[in-house]
Amino acid sequence: MKNYKSIILFGIVTNLLLLFSTSLSAQKKNIVMLFADDAGYHDFGFQGSKTFKTPNIDQLASEGMVFNEAYTxxxxxxxxxxxxxxxIYQQRYGIEENNVPGYMSESSKLLGDEMGLPLHLKTVADYLHPLGYQSIILGKWHLGDADKYHPLSRGFDEFYGFRGGARSxxxxxxxxxxxxxxxxxxKGFGNFEEPEKYLTDEIADEACDFIDRNQKKPFFMYVSFNAVHSPLESKKSDLDQFEGLIGKRKQLAAMTLAMDRACGMILDKLKELGLEENTLIVFANDNGGPDGTSTCNYPLSGCKSNFLEGGIRVPCIMKLPNVIKPGSEYTKAVSMLDMLPTFVNAAAGNASEIKGLDGVDLLPYVTGKNMAAPHEMLFWKKENRGVVRQGDWKLLRFPDRPxxxxxxAKDITESNNLAYKHPEKVREMYKLLWEWEGGLERPLWQLKRIYEVNAMKRIDEKRTPVLDK
Known part of the structure; x- marks a missing residue:
């Protein structure tokens, strides 16, 4: 009789553990981060473009939430x-500029392959690994060329891409x-082999293969496209889709179409395997569109490399079925800093236990559980340039002018400078910026002075927003 009762008890406990395990597994969302490179703020259909074709990303926007004020x-x-x-604000650990060999000042602390993400720092992949996640980065790394900085040493299980910042x-x-x-x-570590296809298409193929192989367990996929960064290279079949465009603008449109197609392949694979309902998907861009490749940041002024809105505000979509309302918008300022805590909590982790984070979990905000703004203030800094945004106010500090x-909120084009009308506000925000800077590390590397001078020139040249043609 005792053995019979023991068998029954064992069966009950086993079933409860199985139910608990299944419930816990269901809480762990797959996470897909689709990250464009150097795309223009306006160069997507959901952002208002009438000339660029982005049907898959536009569909994602209609199925999820669009952020009107997302910042890098x-x-x-x-x-x-x-x-x-x-x-974490990268200025806290000494990164303010791209680690591009040959462009650095000789007074930099680190040069060459040694310029990379400090080894004591953890990445989102590091935090997801103990939660049972399989992680991959596809495409551009750009956080250190030396082996010690390799993605497979920074929490990722798989890598298909390149360590540098731009390639063919x-x-x-x-x-x-x-x-x-x-x-x-x-592919992986030290296995170098050039693509047989157009690279954006290759990245899509590898992403779909990863999903196929990991559909039974939670995964994190960081699709770090090098599209639409220079060089401006595209397939003829994509160019043929844009008869009304010419020159760089046509090349850029074709490259954007290829990236949209890659996103569509990934999204379709999730649907095909029945993973869509349990997957958090984010689409965003790394910075504003540059001035040299004919991107369009309308209605924002500025461009890549400066702190006007066109340099730091980016397109952003977030989709999580049954959690985030389809076709919705979020109008408060958010930051790419928020992705890590959002992802960790979506993985049934606890981001509040991670010390030193500057980002916040966005899900309570976007679902209406927390009606406050995610950030009271946001900061930017490079060299002597600094910015603080507090509520609707934004202060920009320059090395060569007031x-x-x-x-x-009232002047998205940044055309009405109110500094002389509100000197008390300037003083207040200057102090906030100064206090934040007091906790930063000195830059590990810096650009040669001429490049900073050129960046200042682009601030003046890109003051007037121009609609795409």
Whole structure:
């Protein structure tokens, strides 16, 4: 009789544990981060473009929430990725500029391959791994070329991409690979093999393969496209879709179409395997569109490399079925810093236990459980330039001219400088910026002075928003 009761009890306990395990597994959302490179704020259908074709990303926007005021932590690629993956202002650990060999000041603390994400820092993949996640990065890394900075040493289980900041969308020749070895295409660690297809298409194929192989367990996929960063290279079949465009604008449209197609393949794969309902999907961009590739940041002024809205405000979509209302908008300011805590909590982790984060979990805000603004203030800094946004107010500090003050809610184009009308507000915000800067590390590397001078020139040249043609 005792054995019979023991068998029954064992069966009950086993079933309860199974139910608990199944429930816990259901809480762990798959996470897909689709991250564009150097895209223009306006260069998507859901952002208002009438000339670029982005049907898949537009569909994602209709199924999820569009953020009207989403910000990156930097106006250039590398630092913004550091902030995204750590959830910490990258200036706190000394990253303010891209780690591009040959462009750095010789007085920099680190140079060459040594310029990378400090090893004591954890990435979102590091936090997701103990929660049972399989993680992959596809595409651009740009956080250190040396082996010690490799994605597989920074929490990721798989890597298909390149360590540097920009490369051809087609197979590189031997000369190109020799001159810029950090931009060779790599699968895993040290397995270098150039793509057989257009790289954006290859990334989509690898992403779909990863989903196929990991559909039975929770996964994190960071799709770090190098599209639509230069060089402007596209397939003829994509170019043929834009007869009314010419020059760089046509190339950019074709590259954007290829990236949209890649996003569509990934989204379709999730639907095909029945994973869509349990997947958190985010689409965003690393910084504002640059001035040299004919991107359009309308209605924002500014561009990549400066702190006007066109340099730091980016398109952003978030979709989570049965949690986030389809076709909705969020109008308060959010940051790419918020992705890490949002992802950790979506993975049934507890981001509040992670010390030092500057980001917040967005889900309570976007679902209406928390009606406050996610951030009272947001900050930016590079060299002597600094910015603080407090509510609707934005202060910009420059090395070569007086500070500027704007009410972003009333003046999205930053054309009405209110600094002289509100000197007390300038003083107040200057103090906030100064106090924040007091807790930052000195930059680990800095650009040669001429490049900072050129960045200042672009601030003046890109003051007037221009609609795409």
């Amino acid at each position: 932590t930097a106006a250039v690629c590398g630092p913004s990725r550091a902030g995204l993956l750590t959830g 969308f087609f197979a590189m020749n031997q000369k190109e690979a020799f001159e810029r070895p950090e931009n060779r295409l790599e 500070a500027e003050l704007y009410n972003i």
